[in-house]
Amino acid sequence: xxxxxxxxxxxxxxxxxxxxxxxxxxxxxxxxxxxxxxxxxxxxxxxxxxxxxxxxxxxxxxxxxxxxxxxxxxxxxxxxxxxxxxxxxxxxxxxxxxxxxxxxxxxxxxxxxxxxxxxxxxxxxxxxxxxxxxxxxxxxxxxxxxxxxxxxxxxxxxxxxxxxxxxxxxxxxxxxxxxxxxxxxxxxxxxxxxxxxxxxxxxxxxxxxxxxxxxxxxxxxxxxxxxxxxxxxxxxxxxxxxxxxxxxxxxxxxxxxxxxxxxxxxxxxxxxxxxx
Amino acid sequence: xxxxxxxxxxxxxxxxxxxxxxxxxxxxxxxxxxxxxxxxxxxxxxxxxxxxxxxxxxxxxxxxxxxxxxxxxxxxxxxxxxxxxxxxxxxxxxxxxxxxxxxxxxxxxxxxxxxxxxxxxxxxxxxxxxxxxxxxxxxxxxxxxxxxxxxxxxxxxxxxxxxxxxxxxxxxxxxxxxxxxxxxxxxxxxxxxxxxxxxxxxxxxxxxxxxxxxxxxxxxxxxxxxxxxxx
Numbered sequence: 086x087x088x089x090x091x092x093x094x095x096x097x098x099x100x101x102x103x104x105x106x107x108x109x110x111x112x113x114x115x116x117x118x119x120x121x122x123x124x125x126x127x128x129x130x131x132x133x134x135x136x137x138x139x140x141x142x143x144x145x146x147x148x149x150x151x152x153x154x155x156x157x158x159x160x161x162x163x164x165x166x167x168x169x170x171x172x173x174x175x176x177x178x179x180x181x182x183x184x185x186x187x188x189x190x191x192x193x194x195x196x197x198x199x200x201x202x203x204x205x206x207x208x209x210x211x212x213x214x215x216x217x218x219x220x221x222x223x224x225x226x227x228x229x230x231x232x233x234x235x236x237x238x239x240x241x242x243x244x245x246x247x248x249x250x251x252x253x254x255x256x257x258x259x260x261x262x263x264x265x266x267x268x269x270x271x272x273x274x275x276x277x278x279x280x281x282x283x284x285x286x287x288x289x290x291x292x293x294x295x296x297x298x299x300x301x302x303x304x305x306x307x308x309x310x311x312x313x314x315x316x317x318x319x320x321x322x323x324x325x326x327x328x329x330x331x332x333x334x335x336x337x338x339x340x341x342x343x344x345x346x347x348x349x350x351x352x353x354x355x356x357x358x359x360x361x
Numbered sequence: 362x363x364x365x366x367x368x369x370x371x372x373x374x375x376x377x378x379x380x381x382x383x384x385x386x387x388x389x390x391x392x393x394x395x396x397x398x399x400x401x402x403x404x405x406x407x408x409x410x411x412x413x414x415x416x417x418x419x420x421x422x423x424x425x426x427x428x429x430x431x432x433x434x435x436x437x438x439x440x441x442x443x444x445x446x447x448x449x450x451x452x453x454x455x456x457x458x459x460x461x462x463x464x465x466x467x468x469x470x471x472x473x474x475x476x477x478x479x480x481x482x483x484x485x486x487x488x489x490x491x492x493x494x495x496x497x498x499x500x501x502x503x504x505x506x507x508x509x510x511x512x513x514x515x516x517x518x519x520x521x522x523x524x525x526x527x528x529x530x531x532x533x534x535x536x537x538x539x540x541x542x543x544x545x546x547x548x549x550x551x552x553x554x555x556x557x558x559x560x561x562x563x564x565x566x567x568x569x570x571x572x573x574x575x576x577x578x579x580x581x582x583x584x585x586x587x588x589x590x591x592x
Protein backbone atom coordinates (compact mmCIF):
# COMPACT_ATOMS: atom_id res chain seq x y z
CA UNK A 86 0.00 0.00 0.00
CA UNK A 87 1.41 3.34 -1.01
CA UNK A 88 2.01 6.20 1.36
CA UNK A 89 -0.51 8.43 -0.39
CA UNK A 90 -3.12 5.74 -0.01
CA UNK A 91 -2.38 5.39 3.73
CA UNK A 92 -2.67 9.10 4.24
CA UNK A 93 -5.94 9.29 2.34
CA UNK A 94 -7.25 6.43 4.47
CA UNK A 95 -6.33 8.28 7.64
CA UNK A 96 -8.06 11.52 6.72
CA UNK A 97 -11.51 11.78 8.16
CA UNK A 98 -14.00 12.95 5.56
CA UNK A 99 -17.54 14.18 5.92
CA UNK A 100 -20.05 11.50 4.95
CA UNK A 101 -21.16 11.45 1.30
CA UNK A 102 -24.34 13.38 0.73
CA UNK A 103 -27.29 11.08 0.18
CA UNK A 104 -28.26 10.95 -3.47
CA UNK A 105 -31.49 12.83 -3.87
CA UNK A 106 -34.45 11.19 -5.60
CA UNK A 107 -34.47 13.67 -8.42
CA UNK A 108 -36.21 13.22 -11.76
CA UNK A 109 -33.24 11.51 -13.41
CA UNK A 110 -32.92 8.96 -10.63
CA UNK A 111 -36.63 8.15 -10.66
CA UNK A 112 -36.62 7.85 -14.46
CA UNK A 113 -33.53 5.64 -14.35
CA UNK A 114 -35.06 3.33 -11.78
CA UNK A 115 -38.33 3.25 -13.70
CA UNK A 116 -36.77 2.44 -17.08
CA UNK A 117 -34.44 -0.16 -15.64
CA UNK A 118 -37.40 -1.71 -13.82
CA UNK A 119 -39.25 -1.69 -17.14
CA UNK A 120 -36.48 -3.64 -18.84
CA UNK A 121 -36.33 -5.97 -15.85
CA UNK A 122 -40.07 -6.59 -16.17
CA UNK A 123 -39.75 -7.17 -19.91
CA UNK A 124 -37.00 -9.71 -19.29
CA UNK A 125 -38.94 -11.40 -16.52
CA UNK A 126 -42.11 -11.42 -18.58
CA UNK A 127 -40.26 -12.99 -21.47
CA UNK A 128 -38.79 -15.62 -19.18
CA UNK A 129 -42.19 -16.47 -17.70
CA UNK A 130 -43.69 -16.54 -21.19
CA UNK A 131 -41.04 -18.93 -22.47
CA UNK A 132 -41.29 -21.17 -19.41
CA UNK A 133 -45.07 -21.35 -19.52
CA UNK A 134 -45.12 -21.90 -23.25
CA UNK A 135 -42.34 -24.49 -23.01
CA UNK A 136 -43.23 -27.25 -25.38
CA UNK A 137 -40.77 -30.16 -25.62
CA UNK A 138 -42.36 -31.37 -28.81
CA UNK A 139 -41.97 -28.01 -30.52
CA UNK A 140 -38.40 -27.80 -29.30
CA UNK A 141 -37.55 -31.30 -30.50
CA UNK A 142 -39.05 -30.57 -33.94
CA UNK A 143 -37.60 -27.17 -34.58
CA UNK A 144 -34.33 -26.90 -32.62
CA UNK A 145 -32.41 -28.99 -35.20
CA UNK A 146 -34.06 -26.92 -37.95
CA UNK A 147 -32.90 -23.72 -36.28
CA UNK A 148 -29.36 -25.05 -36.02
CA UNK A 149 -29.44 -25.92 -39.72
CA UNK A 150 -30.75 -22.45 -40.50
CA UNK A 151 -28.06 -20.85 -38.38
CA UNK A 152 -25.43 -22.80 -40.27
CA UNK A 153 -26.92 -21.61 -43.59
CA UNK A 154 -26.81 -18.02 -42.33
CA UNK A 155 -23.17 -18.35 -41.30
CA UNK A 156 -22.23 -19.94 -44.63
CA UNK A 157 -24.07 -17.29 -46.60
CA UNK A 158 -22.39 -14.46 -44.72
CA UNK A 159 -18.93 -16.02 -44.83
CA UNK A 160 -19.05 -16.77 -48.56
CA UNK A 161 -20.50 -13.36 -49.43
CA UNK A 162 -17.98 -11.49 -47.31
CA UNK A 163 -15.16 -13.46 -48.92
CA UNK A 164 -16.22 -12.83 -52.51
CA UNK A 165 -17.18 -9.26 -51.63
CA UNK A 166 -13.67 -8.69 -50.27
CA UNK A 167 -12.13 -10.03 -53.47
CA UNK A 168 -14.38 -7.88 -55.62
CA UNK A 169 -13.87 -4.81 -53.47
CA UNK A 170 -10.15 -4.59 -54.28
CA UNK A 171 -10.51 -3.68 -57.97
CA UNK A 172 -13.44 -1.38 -57.14
CA UNK A 173 -11.45 0.47 -54.49
CA UNK A 174 -8.56 0.65 -56.92
CA UNK A 175 -10.89 2.10 -59.54
CA UNK A 176 -12.28 4.64 -57.07
CA UNK A 177 -8.77 5.92 -56.33
CA UNK A 178 -7.59 5.74 -59.90
CA UNK A 179 -6.77 8.92 -61.83
CA UNK A 180 -8.34 7.38 -64.92
CA UNK A 181 -11.65 9.20 -65.41
CA UNK A 182 -13.45 6.18 -66.88
CA UNK A 183 -12.30 3.72 -64.22
CA UNK A 184 -13.13 6.03 -61.36
CA UNK A 185 -16.58 6.95 -62.65
CA UNK A 186 -17.42 3.30 -63.33
CA UNK A 187 -16.37 2.36 -59.80
CA UNK A 188 -18.30 5.32 -58.42
CA UNK A 189 -21.44 4.30 -60.30
CA UNK A 190 -21.12 0.75 -58.98
CA UNK A 191 -20.75 1.93 -55.40
CA UNK A 192 -23.53 4.48 -55.75
CA UNK A 193 -25.95 1.96 -57.17
CA UNK A 194 -25.34 -0.73 -54.57
CA UNK A 195 -25.30 1.64 -51.64
CA UNK A 196 -28.25 3.68 -52.85
CA UNK A 197 -30.76 0.89 -53.40
CA UNK A 198 -32.22 -1.51 -50.82
CA UNK A 199 -30.57 -4.90 -50.51
CA UNK A 200 -34.00 -6.49 -50.84
CA UNK A 201 -34.55 -4.78 -54.21
CA UNK A 202 -31.13 -5.95 -55.40
CA UNK A 203 -31.89 -9.48 -54.29
CA UNK A 204 -35.22 -9.41 -56.14
CA UNK A 205 -33.53 -7.91 -59.21
CA UNK A 206 -31.15 -10.86 -59.34
CA UNK A 207 -33.44 -13.64 -58.17
CA UNK A 208 -36.48 -12.77 -60.29
CA UNK A 209 -34.57 -10.78 -62.89
CA UNK A 210 -32.49 -13.70 -64.16
CA UNK A 211 -35.76 -15.17 -65.43
CA UNK A 212 -35.73 -12.52 -68.16
CA UNK A 213 -32.49 -13.94 -69.54
CA UNK A 214 -33.39 -17.58 -69.38
CA UNK A 215 -32.65 -18.50 -73.05
CA UNK A 216 -29.26 -16.79 -72.98
CA UNK A 217 -28.36 -18.37 -69.64
CA UNK A 218 -29.46 -21.79 -70.79
CA UNK A 219 -27.23 -21.37 -73.83
CA UNK A 220 -24.14 -20.84 -71.69
CA UNK A 221 -25.22 -23.43 -69.14
CA UNK A 222 -25.57 -21.11 -66.13
CA UNK A 223 -29.33 -21.43 -65.80
CA UNK A 224 -29.09 -24.45 -63.49
CA UNK A 225 -27.13 -22.41 -60.96
CA UNK A 226 -28.94 -19.09 -61.27
CA UNK A 227 -32.33 -20.72 -60.90
CA UNK A 228 -31.56 -21.49 -57.27
CA UNK A 229 -32.34 -18.93 -54.62
CA UNK A 230 -29.22 -19.82 -52.67
CA UNK A 231 -26.83 -18.79 -55.46
CA UNK A 232 -28.85 -15.68 -56.25
CA UNK A 233 -28.64 -14.72 -52.59
CA UNK A 234 -24.88 -15.19 -52.57
CA UNK A 235 -24.46 -13.16 -55.76
CA UNK A 236 -26.66 -10.31 -54.51
CA UNK A 237 -24.97 -10.20 -51.11
CA UNK A 238 -21.46 -10.41 -52.57
CA UNK A 239 -22.13 -7.57 -55.00
CA UNK A 240 -23.72 -5.49 -52.24
CA UNK A 241 -21.01 -5.98 -49.64
CA UNK A 242 -18.31 -5.42 -52.29
CA UNK A 243 -19.56 -1.86 -52.70
CA UNK A 244 -19.46 -1.20 -48.96
CA UNK A 245 -16.12 -2.94 -48.50
CA UNK A 246 -14.61 -0.97 -51.38
CA UNK A 247 -15.53 2.25 -49.60
CA UNK A 248 -14.08 0.96 -46.32
CA UNK A 249 -10.86 -0.01 -48.08
CA UNK A 250 -10.62 3.30 -49.90
CA UNK A 251 -11.27 5.29 -46.74
CA UNK A 252 -8.66 3.32 -44.83
CA UNK A 253 -5.99 3.64 -47.51
CA UNK A 254 -6.64 7.34 -47.99
CA UNK A 255 -6.45 7.91 -44.23
CA UNK A 256 -2.74 7.05 -44.36
CA UNK A 257 -0.77 10.28 -44.79
CA UNK A 258 1.01 10.87 -48.07
CA UNK A 259 4.32 11.06 -46.22
CA UNK A 260 4.19 7.31 -45.69
CA UNK A 261 4.17 6.76 -49.45
CA UNK A 262 6.92 9.29 -49.94
CA UNK A 263 9.03 7.78 -47.17
CA UNK A 264 8.71 4.35 -48.74
CA UNK A 265 9.58 5.75 -52.16
CA UNK A 266 12.64 7.42 -50.66
CA UNK A 267 13.74 4.03 -49.33
CA UNK A 268 13.49 2.63 -52.83
CA UNK A 269 10.43 0.41 -52.30
CA UNK A 270 8.23 -0.09 -55.30
CA UNK A 271 4.49 0.54 -55.22
CA UNK A 272 3.48 -3.04 -54.44
CA UNK A 273 6.03 -3.36 -51.63
CA UNK A 274 4.90 -0.04 -50.18
CA UNK A 275 1.32 -1.21 -50.24
CA UNK A 276 2.05 -4.54 -48.63
CA UNK A 277 4.62 -3.55 -46.03
CA UNK A 278 3.75 0.02 -45.12
CA UNK A 279 0.24 1.06 -46.13
CA UNK A 280 -1.76 -2.14 -45.60
CA UNK A 281 -0.71 -2.78 -41.98
CA UNK A 282 -1.68 0.74 -41.00
CA UNK A 283 -4.81 0.87 -43.12
CA UNK A 284 -6.14 -2.40 -41.75
CA UNK A 285 -6.08 -1.04 -38.21
CA UNK A 286 -8.25 1.85 -39.37
CA UNK A 287 -10.48 -0.52 -41.32
CA UNK A 288 -11.00 -3.07 -38.55
CA UNK A 289 -13.99 -1.39 -36.96
CA UNK A 290 -15.82 -0.62 -40.21
CA UNK A 291 -15.17 -4.17 -41.37
CA UNK A 292 -16.60 -5.47 -38.10
CA UNK A 293 -19.66 -3.29 -38.56
CA UNK A 294 -20.07 -4.54 -42.10
CA UNK A 295 -19.91 -8.13 -40.84
CA UNK A 296 -22.65 -7.41 -38.31
CA UNK A 297 -24.74 -5.61 -40.94
CA UNK A 298 -24.37 -8.62 -43.24
CA UNK A 299 -25.52 -11.03 -40.54
CA UNK A 300 -28.56 -8.86 -39.90
CA UNK A 301 -29.13 -8.25 -43.59
CA UNK A 302 -28.90 -11.94 -44.40
CA UNK A 303 -32.32 -12.38 -42.78
CA UNK A 304 -33.90 -11.07 -45.99
CA UNK A 305 -32.86 -14.11 -48.03
CA UNK A 306 -35.72 -15.82 -46.22
CA UNK A 307 -38.04 -13.80 -48.48
CA UNK A 308 -36.58 -15.49 -51.57
CA UNK A 309 -37.12 -18.94 -50.00
CA UNK A 310 -33.65 -19.62 -48.64
CA UNK A 311 -34.07 -21.41 -45.33
CA UNK A 312 -31.57 -19.54 -43.23
CA UNK A 313 -32.22 -18.87 -39.54
CA UNK A 314 -34.95 -16.38 -40.39
CA UNK A 315 -36.38 -18.67 -43.04
CA UNK A 316 -36.57 -21.57 -40.61
CA UNK A 317 -38.21 -19.24 -38.10
CA UNK A 318 -40.85 -18.17 -40.59
CA UNK A 319 -41.48 -21.79 -41.52
CA UNK A 320 -41.77 -22.81 -37.86
CA UNK A 321 -44.18 -19.94 -37.19
CA UNK A 322 -46.36 -20.65 -40.18
CA UNK A 323 -46.65 -24.29 -39.12
CA UNK A 324 -47.10 -23.95 -35.36
CA UNK A 325 -48.60 -20.43 -35.05
CA UNK A 326 -46.56 -20.22 -31.88
CA UNK A 327 -45.07 -16.77 -31.40
CA UNK A 328 -42.20 -18.08 -29.30
CA UNK A 329 -40.54 -19.21 -32.53
CA UNK A 330 -39.80 -15.55 -33.27
CA UNK A 331 -38.62 -14.92 -29.71
CA UNK A 332 -36.07 -17.73 -29.99
CA UNK A 333 -34.80 -16.34 -33.28
CA UNK A 334 -34.44 -12.92 -31.69
CA UNK A 335 -32.44 -14.40 -28.83
CA UNK A 336 -30.10 -16.23 -31.22
CA UNK A 337 -29.53 -13.18 -33.44
CA UNK A 338 -28.95 -10.91 -30.45
CA UNK A 339 -26.46 -13.35 -28.96
CA UNK A 340 -24.49 -13.63 -32.21
CA UNK A 341 -24.35 -9.89 -32.79
CA UNK A 342 -23.43 -9.12 -29.18
CA UNK A 343 -20.64 -11.72 -29.11
CA UNK A 344 -19.26 -10.43 -32.41
CA UNK A 345 -19.40 -6.84 -31.24
CA UNK A 346 -17.46 -7.67 -28.11
CA UNK A 347 -14.97 -9.76 -30.06
CA UNK A 348 -14.30 -6.82 -32.38
CA UNK A 349 -13.85 -4.46 -29.42
CA UNK A 350 -11.39 -6.90 -27.90
CA UNK A 351 -9.51 -7.38 -31.16
CA UNK A 352 -9.23 -3.66 -31.69
CA UNK A 353 -7.86 -3.20 -28.19
CA UNK A 354 -5.30 -5.94 -28.89
CA UNK A 355 -3.99 -4.63 -32.18
CA UNK A 356 -3.93 -0.97 -31.21
CA UNK A 357 -2.03 -1.55 -28.00
CA UNK A 358 1.03 0.21 -29.40
CA UNK A 359 -1.03 3.29 -30.26
CA UNK A 360 -2.46 3.89 -26.79
CA UNK A 361 -0.41 6.31 -24.78
CA UNK B 362 -41.49 -2.59 -73.67
CA UNK B 363 -41.73 1.03 -72.63
CA UNK B 364 -45.50 0.80 -72.57
CA UNK B 365 -45.02 -1.29 -69.43
CA UNK B 366 -43.55 1.75 -67.75
CA UNK B 367 -46.19 4.18 -68.93
CA UNK B 368 -49.06 5.75 -67.04
CA UNK B 369 -52.51 4.22 -67.46
CA UNK B 370 -54.16 0.84 -67.74
CA UNK B 371 -51.44 -0.77 -69.91
CA UNK B 372 -48.51 0.61 -67.99
CA UNK B 373 -47.47 0.09 -64.42
CA UNK B 374 -46.08 3.55 -63.70
CA UNK B 375 -49.22 4.67 -61.85
CA UNK B 376 -49.13 1.56 -59.63
CA UNK B 377 -45.44 2.03 -58.89
CA UNK B 378 -45.97 5.73 -58.20
CA UNK B 379 -48.63 4.86 -55.62
CA UNK B 380 -45.95 2.63 -54.07
CA UNK B 381 -43.55 5.58 -54.05
CA UNK B 382 -46.16 7.58 -52.19
CA UNK B 383 -46.48 4.83 -49.55
CA UNK B 384 -42.70 4.48 -49.19
CA UNK B 385 -42.14 8.21 -48.85
CA UNK B 386 -45.00 8.73 -46.42
CA UNK B 387 -43.82 5.79 -44.30
CA UNK B 388 -40.27 7.15 -44.18
CA UNK B 389 -41.45 10.70 -43.47
CA UNK B 390 -43.79 9.64 -40.67
CA UNK B 391 -41.12 7.42 -39.11
CA UNK B 392 -38.55 10.22 -39.09
CA UNK B 393 -39.96 12.50 -36.36
CA UNK B 394 -40.81 9.55 -34.08
CA UNK B 395 -37.35 8.08 -34.58
CA UNK B 396 -35.61 11.39 -34.04
CA UNK B 397 -37.54 12.16 -30.85
CA UNK B 398 -36.99 8.67 -29.44
CA UNK B 399 -33.34 8.74 -30.43
CA UNK B 400 -32.84 12.09 -28.75
CA UNK B 401 -34.48 10.89 -25.53
CA UNK B 402 -32.37 7.73 -25.50
CA UNK B 403 -29.25 9.81 -26.12
CA UNK B 404 -30.21 12.06 -23.19
CA UNK B 405 -30.55 8.95 -21.04
CA UNK B 406 -27.20 7.59 -22.19
CA UNK B 407 -25.30 10.77 -21.40
CA UNK B 408 -27.00 11.31 -18.05
CA UNK B 409 -25.04 11.20 -14.81
CA UNK B 410 -27.49 8.67 -13.44
CA UNK B 411 -26.06 5.16 -13.92
CA UNK B 412 -29.43 3.39 -14.06
CA UNK B 413 -30.63 5.68 -16.81
CA UNK B 414 -27.45 5.05 -18.81
CA UNK B 415 -27.89 1.31 -18.39
CA UNK B 416 -31.51 1.43 -19.54
CA UNK B 417 -30.52 3.45 -22.61
CA UNK B 418 -27.74 1.04 -23.48
CA UNK B 419 -30.08 -1.95 -23.23
CA UNK B 420 -32.42 -0.23 -25.70
CA UNK B 421 -29.61 0.31 -28.21
CA UNK B 422 -28.21 -3.18 -27.80
CA UNK B 423 -31.57 -4.77 -28.52
CA UNK B 424 -32.64 -2.75 -31.53
CA UNK B 425 -29.21 -2.54 -33.11
CA UNK B 426 -28.63 -6.25 -32.62
CA UNK B 427 -31.85 -7.58 -34.12
CA UNK B 428 -32.19 -7.88 -37.88
CA UNK B 429 -34.57 -5.18 -39.12
CA UNK B 430 -36.77 -7.79 -40.74
CA UNK B 431 -37.06 -9.70 -37.46
CA UNK B 432 -37.92 -6.53 -35.53
CA UNK B 433 -40.62 -5.86 -38.09
CA UNK B 434 -42.05 -9.37 -37.78
CA UNK B 435 -41.87 -9.29 -33.97
CA UNK B 436 -43.89 -6.09 -33.91
CA UNK B 437 -46.25 -7.09 -36.70
CA UNK B 438 -47.10 -10.61 -35.57
CA UNK B 439 -46.46 -10.08 -31.87
CA UNK B 440 -48.11 -6.74 -31.18
CA UNK B 441 -49.79 -4.98 -34.10
CA UNK B 442 -51.72 -7.81 -35.70
CA UNK B 443 -53.34 -9.26 -32.53
CA UNK B 444 -53.91 -5.81 -31.02
CA UNK B 445 -55.40 -4.23 -34.13
CA UNK B 446 -57.64 -7.13 -35.03
CA UNK B 447 -58.96 -6.85 -31.47
CA UNK B 448 -59.26 -3.06 -31.30
CA UNK B 449 -60.27 -2.11 -34.83
CA UNK B 450 -61.56 -5.27 -36.51
CA UNK B 451 -62.30 -3.50 -39.79
CA UNK B 452 -59.28 -1.22 -40.12
CA UNK B 453 -57.74 -3.20 -43.00
CA UNK B 454 -54.30 -4.77 -43.35
CA UNK B 455 -52.71 -1.76 -45.00
CA UNK B 456 -53.29 0.32 -41.88
CA UNK B 457 -51.94 -2.39 -39.57
CA UNK B 458 -48.87 -2.95 -41.75
CA UNK B 459 -48.21 0.77 -41.98
CA UNK B 460 -48.34 1.29 -38.22
CA UNK B 461 -46.28 -1.84 -37.50
CA UNK B 462 -43.71 -0.77 -40.09
CA UNK B 463 -43.59 2.72 -38.67
CA UNK B 464 -43.04 1.51 -35.09
CA UNK B 465 -40.42 -1.08 -36.03
CA UNK B 466 -38.48 1.32 -38.25
CA UNK B 467 -38.70 4.04 -35.58
CA UNK B 468 -37.16 1.66 -33.03
CA UNK B 469 -34.32 0.76 -35.38
CA UNK B 470 -33.78 4.35 -36.49
CA UNK B 471 -33.80 5.70 -32.95
CA UNK B 472 -31.27 3.18 -31.67
CA UNK B 473 -28.79 4.32 -34.31
CA UNK B 474 -29.78 7.97 -33.96
CA UNK B 475 -29.15 7.86 -30.23
CA UNK B 476 -25.51 6.96 -30.94
CA UNK B 477 -25.22 9.86 -33.38
CA UNK B 478 -26.73 12.28 -30.86
CA UNK B 479 -24.52 10.87 -28.10
CA UNK B 480 -21.31 11.51 -30.00
CA UNK B 481 -22.61 14.97 -30.90
CA UNK B 482 -23.27 15.65 -27.20
CA UNK B 483 -19.72 14.60 -26.42
CA UNK B 484 -18.36 16.97 -29.06
CA UNK B 485 -19.87 19.99 -27.26
CA UNK B 486 -17.50 21.28 -24.61
CA UNK B 487 -18.58 21.51 -20.97
CA UNK B 488 -17.97 25.26 -21.06
CA UNK B 489 -21.00 25.77 -23.29
CA UNK B 490 -23.29 24.50 -20.52
CA UNK B 491 -21.40 26.46 -17.88
CA UNK B 492 -21.65 29.61 -19.99
CA UNK B 493 -25.39 29.10 -20.23
CA UNK B 494 -25.77 28.65 -16.47
CA UNK B 495 -23.48 31.63 -15.82
CA UNK B 496 -25.77 34.00 -17.66
CA UNK B 497 -28.69 32.69 -15.62
CA UNK B 498 -30.39 30.32 -18.06
CA UNK B 499 -32.20 27.32 -16.63
CA UNK B 500 -31.15 23.81 -17.58
CA UNK B 501 -33.91 23.49 -20.17
CA UNK B 502 -33.26 26.92 -21.71
CA UNK B 503 -29.53 26.19 -21.92
CA UNK B 504 -30.35 22.99 -23.74
CA UNK B 505 -32.77 24.69 -26.12
CA UNK B 506 -30.89 27.90 -26.86
CA UNK B 507 -27.24 26.89 -26.64
CA UNK B 508 -26.72 23.16 -26.92
CA UNK B 509 -29.40 22.09 -29.40
CA UNK B 510 -28.42 24.44 -32.26
CA UNK B 511 -24.83 23.20 -32.08
CA UNK B 512 -25.95 19.61 -31.63
CA UNK B 513 -28.04 19.67 -34.80
CA UNK B 514 -25.11 20.96 -36.79
CA UNK B 515 -22.75 18.28 -35.51
CA UNK B 516 -25.26 15.44 -35.76
CA UNK B 517 -26.57 16.31 -39.23
CA UNK B 518 -24.13 14.24 -41.36
CA UNK B 519 -24.78 11.15 -39.22
CA UNK B 520 -28.53 11.71 -39.26
CA UNK B 521 -28.66 12.19 -43.01
CA UNK B 522 -26.88 8.87 -43.38
CA UNK B 523 -29.54 7.30 -41.18
CA UNK B 524 -32.27 8.88 -43.28
CA UNK B 525 -30.88 7.21 -46.40
CA UNK B 526 -30.72 3.90 -44.52
CA UNK B 527 -34.31 4.40 -43.37
CA UNK B 528 -35.43 5.04 -46.93
CA UNK B 529 -33.89 1.72 -47.96
CA UNK B 530 -35.20 -0.15 -44.93
CA UNK B 531 -38.78 0.79 -45.79
CA UNK B 532 -38.53 -1.80 -48.58
CA UNK B 533 -38.78 -4.48 -45.88
CA UNK B 534 -42.42 -3.63 -45.18
CA UNK B 535 -43.30 -5.23 -48.50
CA UNK B 536 -42.78 -8.51 -46.61
CA UNK B 537 -45.72 -7.72 -44.31
CA UNK B 538 -47.97 -6.74 -47.16
CA UNK B 539 -47.73 -2.96 -47.36
CA UNK B 540 -48.00 -1.82 -50.99
CA UNK B 541 -44.73 0.07 -51.19
CA UNK B 542 -42.51 0.43 -54.28
CA UNK B 543 -41.12 -3.06 -54.05
CA UNK B 544 -44.43 -4.81 -53.53
CA UNK B 545 -46.11 -2.98 -56.39
CA UNK B 546 -43.14 -3.83 -58.58
CA UNK B 547 -43.32 -7.49 -57.55
CA UNK B 548 -46.97 -7.61 -58.58
CA UNK B 549 -46.16 -5.91 -61.87
CA UNK B 550 -43.26 -8.30 -62.48
CA UNK B 551 -45.43 -11.33 -61.84
CA UNK B 552 -48.15 -10.13 -64.19
CA UNK B 553 -45.99 -8.87 -67.04
CA UNK B 554 -43.21 -11.50 -66.83
CA UNK B 555 -40.63 -8.74 -67.27
CA UNK B 556 -38.97 -8.93 -63.85
CA UNK B 557 -35.55 -7.56 -64.78
CA UNK B 558 -36.93 -4.41 -66.38
CA UNK B 559 -39.35 -3.71 -63.55
CA UNK B 560 -37.04 -4.43 -60.63
CA UNK B 561 -34.32 -2.44 -62.39
CA UNK B 562 -36.80 0.40 -62.64
CA UNK B 563 -37.64 0.05 -58.93
CA UNK B 564 -33.92 0.32 -58.10
CA UNK B 565 -33.71 3.48 -60.18
CA UNK B 566 -36.69 4.91 -58.31
CA UNK B 567 -34.90 4.27 -55.00
CA UNK B 568 -31.76 5.88 -56.41
CA UNK B 569 -33.81 8.88 -57.47
CA UNK B 570 -35.29 9.18 -53.97
CA UNK B 571 -31.77 9.03 -52.53
CA UNK B 572 -30.59 11.75 -54.91
CA UNK B 573 -33.52 14.01 -54.07
CA UNK B 574 -32.79 13.46 -50.37
CA UNK B 575 -29.13 14.33 -50.87
CA UNK B 576 -30.13 17.63 -52.46
CA UNK B 577 -32.54 18.34 -49.61
CA UNK B 578 -29.94 17.45 -47.00
CA UNK B 579 -27.42 19.71 -48.71
CA UNK B 580 -29.91 22.54 -48.37
CA UNK B 581 -30.47 21.85 -44.67
CA UNK B 582 -26.73 21.64 -44.10
CA UNK B 583 -26.22 25.02 -45.68
CA UNK B 584 -29.01 26.43 -43.54
CA UNK B 585 -27.57 25.08 -40.27
CA UNK B 586 -24.12 26.38 -41.17
CA UNK B 587 -25.33 29.85 -42.10
CA UNK B 588 -23.99 31.39 -38.92
CA UNK B 589 -20.86 29.31 -38.70
CA UNK B 590 -17.85 31.60 -38.55
CA UNK B 591 -15.78 31.29 -41.70
CA UNK B 592 -12.38 29.97 -40.89
